[in-house]
Amino acid sequence: ELQYPERLNCVADLLDKMCATGHADSIAIRSQTESWTYSHLLATVNRISHVLLEDMHLQPGNRVLLRGANNPMMAASVLAVIKAGCIAVPTMPLLRAKELGVIANKAEIAAALCSENLREEMELAVQANPILTQVMYFNHQGDDGLEALMAGKPAEFAAVDTLAEDVCLISFTSGTTGMPKGTMHFHRDVLAICDCFPRSTLQSEKSDIFIGTPPLAFTFGLGGLLLFPLRVGATAILLEKLTPEFLLKAIDEFKATVCFTAPTFYRQMATLAKNFDLSSLKKTVSAGEALPAATREAWRQATGLVMIDGIGATEMLHIFISAAGDEARAGATGKPIPGYQACIFDEHGDMAAPGVVGRLAVKGPTGCRYLADDRQKNYVHQGWNLTGDAYEMDADGYFWYRARTDDMIISAGYNIAGPEVEEALLKHPSVSECAVIGLADEERGQIVKAFVVLKADAQASADLSKEIQDFVKNSIAPYKYPRAIEFMTSLPRTETGKLQRYKLRTPAASSS
Template structure:
């Protein structure tokens, strides 16, 4: 068991893993939220562990195979230096600071520095193209950006048009331009002490952008308290109700999503345990096996696509994977064969499925220790502190067990839920109705309390764990001179789960050729995120449309022989 008896401040409500419970119901009946009025994520994820004991926070894997170990004391000192540097550049409380999603120590330091300043960190995928990058930076009115090499190709073409962006710090091998500064140069000479501002638990801490399923992406604003709100479900799903002294965490997903940050990296830091990070964004099963063996990883996970690639690799038996005790999957369906084969590869691990979304981090999970074993086709049970109902998606009326309806989460007094969509009050009002957060997911609850996912009520495409909105792809295609109109849906794919497929009507003078397909794919790939481009394209003479001229994606799904929502 992790020794945190000397660590202050400490919140006892989230130490329930130290107690013996008669089962799931016993824990749920006993649990009560503990949300202090004053709460800052920098204090609880970093400062309180910087005790001079050289406790490891990160194992950072280098490109040459070597590594660097970073302690909580080092993280805190670097974050203080960065906070001072940003203060010198005019960054203030409430400002938005963008952060590349690459798994690098500099990115974690930036998040912590932002919270110390009372600013809001905005993680951005390193896979974004110029259009997607520009929209997010303009919409968030970002004033500073700590950008890894992977983000510079998208940032530099649009930087001059970003009126609010005044500071860009560059991480990696790229040399900074005249308007940029190298990250570590900015820290040089700065004091390693900084007095963090006092923030309320309700103050905003982070903004993460949605996938834009029904238009432009929306900035989802989370308060500092959201970190605490995620912990009960994380202790169930990711830790199986046990935080050991030898915990080592690993996620294969870049740091631009809820799952890799709030459900993996941040909890590990909260409990004072290390995470293995790898700046190489390309997923390599053999490299993952090697990292698990080298660092004796105890908890890992990712989208089902990555887990399938692990079990399909023929090199697992060459590595000692016995340290892994929990494998977590969320974001897409985990099939029975994959779950079974994972237990063959990771003999000491339990397989847990979890459920949440950008606006509501995680509130459903398996937990073998509590008797909530993983059951095929089910996501687990509702975590302590949360109230969930299945409701009629049209009327909002609650439904009985066994009936399919929309999954809704009680919003009032729930510390995990988002505050609002940035500058979109009408969208916020649509998401939260009559005190309930509408997930826009259809599901069913069994008599014994398990929740199962059925489908989305919108048109989101989930490919390799990435949530992709069809609207952004359609708008990007519309900007190409050869395209008259298009409609995009998700179609099944053996490895990725789903892929975007675009049905494209070309202008009269354009050639419906394989070369044109490649041209359109490259057009989208170069402007949006690299995972967003349509991997399948079919040219059609016309698209099915509503009386108001909108593309009827339901008809496109029927055309593909897919079961309609």
């Protein structure tokens, strides 16, 4: 059982405590150009906290919008906001002024810390949204930016004395459905995720070097690339440039031991892996989307590593079902990580027996608290969080992903899980990426339609389409094969790497 004191500022635990217990001179964060020790990170965070309270006149409890790619100043800014007793609202770098306005108004945000390279869109958001009254720019050379103000501040700052159950973070969901929702998290939630998955599944230690792609604005990245390494005195590598090739190069160069990214990234990395020395890697974590068997296998062949799949959610803050090493079962996401419980609800809301597909329900130290959103009651039932995923539990307590509840396809009376068809498609040698949806059909209710991105050496044609259909028919139950195939040059994805199947369901998407 996790126990935290009633009064708690999570940043004091993550940073001040590490510096005081022998980690001051260890490297906390590295980027392509910088290398910060724990004591340098602490001093930077402290100076930013001073600016927030003394120059920006923020009060504990105020919400602060944060904008930046993964870099040391972005990380320090998030920590400083929390240390000053304020609430961090990190946002995806690619958001436009319109989306920033929605977030600022919904979360009642007046102040922002923004990286200089995102200034243009930030200024548009400020012009259009009077609620945003103060923006401070960092990674900025001029004498009116954050760094200039920090120069006059002391390196010490005592964390604002918050409650373990004060909100310190509002994270917006990445919006696979196109309607981002704010989720609130407490100081104790931040420590709880650090004390669950990294301990039980990753067994991380201070010699670990964490690397990966998820933005710090996505809780997958905030946890994996900042909070988890800090909790054990390890090193976080923050990268701004994100391509599979670049990540491979960075793993090689920084001798990373733990990697976090999404399945599609691993799939692309597997094809290029032979050009790099990846021998430093010990744990590779895939999350954000279901991990196809073909990707798990390609990664194992390329690196010798057994992938650690894990399902997490913004509502739950981080990963709650996973398995590593000998515990992993190919195809299953895993078991609830220690501290969490999970079960399957049937259509009547009762606990389903093993082997029955139903709605995944989870419970643990973290859970959903939507910010001003009436969907709270849809997500939480009697303490159980319903993530919107169709899952099945086997007799040994392993959880097997089937689909997002909305992505189950019903065709001529058959229940078909889109991801299962995607898995089968991905095994075809010409298929690079794919997405499967249910297309309305008069006769069958829905038919299975596949959007396929071909590998560079393959040529779209009616023959290939037929060949792919036959291939699927021969590998899974024939009624599941895609009756329609459309070739695409790319698939719509969120900034977090998730397929936006809802965009493919609307005809406009087909023209791209």
